Amino acid sequence: MSVRTIQNWVGNREHPPAKGAYMDDFGPATGEVIARIPKSDAEDVDAAVTAAQAAMAGSWSQSTPAERADLCEAIADAIESRLDELAELESLDCGKPITTARTVDIPRAVANFRFFAGAVRHDETGCHDMGRSRLNYTLRRPLGVVGLITPWNLPLYLLSWKVAPALACGNAVVAKPSEMTPLTADALGAIVRDIGAPDGVFNLVHGLGPEVGAPLTEHPEVAAISFTGGTATGARVAAAAAPRFKKLSLELGGKNPTIVFDDADLDLAVEGAVRAGFTNTGQVCLCGSRLFVQRGIYDAFVERFTVAVQQLPAGDPSQPQTRVGALISAAHRDKVEGYIALAREEGGTLVAGGGRTAVPAALAGGYYVEPTVVTGLSANARCATEEIFGPVVTVHVFDDEEEVLRLANGVRYGLSASVWTTNLARAHRVSAALDCGMVWVNTWLLRDLRVPFGGMKDSGVGREGGAHSLEFYTEQRNICVTW
Numbered sequence: 058m059s060v061r062t063i064q065n066w067v068g069n070r071e072h073p074p075a076k077g078a079y080m081d082d083f084g085p086a087t088g089e090v091i092a093r094i095p096k097s098d099a100e101d102v103d104a105a106v107t108a109a110q111a112a113m114a115g116s117w118s119q120s121t122p123a124e125r126a127d128l129c130e131a132i133a134d135a136i137e138s139r140l141d142e143l144a145e146l147e148s149l150d151c152g153k154p155i156t157t158a159r160t161v162d163i164p165r166a167v168a169n170f171r172f173f174a175g176a177v178r179h180d181e182t183g184c185h186d187m188g189r190s191r192l193n194y195t196l197r198r199p200l201g202v203v204g205l206i207t208p209w210n211l212p213l214y215l216l217s218w219k220v221a222p223a224l225a226c227g228n229a230v231v232a233k234p235s236e237m238t239p240l241t242a243d244a245l246g247a248i249v250r251d252i253g254a255p256d257g258v259f260n261l262v263h264g265l266g267p268e269v270g271a272p273l274t275e276h277p278e279v280a281a282i283s284f285t286g287g288t289a290t291g292a293r294v295a296a297a298a299a300p301r302f303k304k305l306s307l308e309l310g311g312k313n314p315t316i317v318f319d320d321a322d323l324d325l326a327v328e329g330a331v332r333a334g335f336t337n338t339g340q341v342c343l344c345g346s347r348l349f350v351q352r353g354i355y356d357a358f359v360e361r362f363t364v365a366v367q368q369l370p371a372g373d374p375s376q377p378q379t380r381v382g383a384l385i386s387a388a389h390r391d392k393v394e395g396y397i398a399l400a401r402e403e404g405g406t407l408v409a410g411g412g413r414t415a416v417p418a419a420l421a422g423g424y425y426v427e428p429t430v431v432t433g434l435s436a437n438a439r440c441a442t443e444e445i446f447g448p449v450v451t452v453h454v455f456d457d458e459e460e461v462l463r464l465a466n467g468v469r470y471g472l473s474a475s476v477w478t479t480n481l482a483r484a485h486r487v488s489a490a491l492d493c494g495m496v497w498v499n500t501w502l503l504r505d506l507r508v509p510f511g512g513m514k515d516s517g518v519g520r521e522g523g524a525h526s527l528e529f530y531t532e533q534r535n536i537c538v539t540w
């Protein structure tokens with residue numbers, strides 16, 4: 058396979074890194090180098106910020122919401138027209154099953170641009186009549202240059218979740234995608250140029266976190282940072298942004314409970330728990346990696362769950378039937394395998410998986426771990442409380458609501474949960490008592506782009522989605538008029 062070299066995107070042009078340094082991008086399915094990407098640094102970040110500032114100083118600042126909505130629609134159309142090609146790039150770069158890329162990742166990128174186009178077309182701001190010839194009204198103003206830092210698990214999905222509202226609100230963007238998954242971000246740079254977006258509204262700098270993400274976060278001309286990634290990195294980003302008074306949105310890790318009560322519809326709950334545990338090879342911040350099952354159905358549930366997990370088609374991401382693909386990197390595979398070894402040491406029993414997925418010889422260098430289910434661990438065990446971010450689910454038994462709420466809430470994370478029950482009162486009671494940003498009842502990862510998305514505790518700060526994104530990517534200005 059030919060190895061392509063990509064460049065940064067600055068002012069709608071491909072922009073080689075100032076120091077001329079490049080690094081390898083590996084394909085997780087084979088472990089082979091699939092592309093070379095700029096190993097940029099602060100100088101490249103500066104160039105991108107300068108281009109973004111020039112855009113803000115030019116006609117972009119006079120653009121209307123309708124014009125910006127049209128631009129987002131044009132980007133959505135272009136992504137949609139290249140759906141198959143982008144899905145293949147995403148699958149190649151992430152090792153994710155091609156069917157996931159085709160049916161989830163790329164359609165969602167399209168939806169993000171369409172949604173925020175609609176959001177700014179229909180946005181309303183407040184007007185407060187004080188009476189006696191006194192009136193307050195509120196304007197939204199773009200922040201200016203915004204920095205968007207994104208991870209490797211859902212590359213275009215999460216990048217577009219930030220770029221779409223940022224542009225729709227009239228900002229200029231400097232994006233820093235994960236160094237492990239640069240390819241669809243590069244394609245987005247070409248799309249933005251090809252549709253004729255104004256120069257500098259979208260800029261892209263590739264490279265390592267400390268060499269590109271850190272200078273972007275610290276840059277005095279960057280007004281806001283939206284970051285999705287690991288909790289430890291999020292803490293660094295927050296520490297750099299705070300003294301500069303930047304707006305900050307942090308979407309971090311999770312260790313989300315799936316809670317199945319005795320009265321749940323078992324077929325639905327098994328199917329839902331498998332999806333929650335293993336979608337995207339367990340590499341979604343929302344994955345349900347801790348499964349709590351009530352004692353009355355515990356044995357029956359675990360038996361059915363284990364069989365369903367063992368039957369998940371795992372391996373070659375390019376095959377349409379594959380549901381569990383490769384992990385992102387050799388280092389991440391080692392981390393996941395380290396946790397599986399730890400699960401044994403902590404007294405757990407592996408009832409499914411635990412080894413490396415058998416794959417054809419051509420994929421022998423790829424990063425594969427079998428879908429794995431662990432029972433018999435204490436809910437306080439490290440494997441049951443630390444984010445593994447791979448295809449590993451720990452299963453725990455509980456007796457009553459009080460106990461399961463204590464266990465579910467007993468971790469440092471607080472992103473999401475799913476609750477499976479046919480008891481309506483219980484569904485509401487438990488949902489209200491869970492310490493997390495999002496609860497799904499009798500479903501998982503059913504998303505409505507209008508709702509607040511985000512977590513509490515170590516899972517992050519702030520909410521994005523719908524009006525919350527418009528809030529984040531604008532500064533509100535209140536104007537009080539008397540006459």
Ligand code: TXE
Binds near residue numbers: 207233264266270294
């Ligand atoms: O993420 P990082 P990593 C979790 C998951 C995973 C762990 C680490 O548990 O194993 O985090 O993954 C950029 N200043 N999640 O190391 O490093 C980096 O280049 C500014 C959960 O891959 O947080 C990349 O673009 N930016 C998560 C982005 O931050 C910096 C998804 C995220 O990378 C930086 C991914 C710095 N100092 C991992 N250092 C989720 N919530 O979905 C790195 N970056």
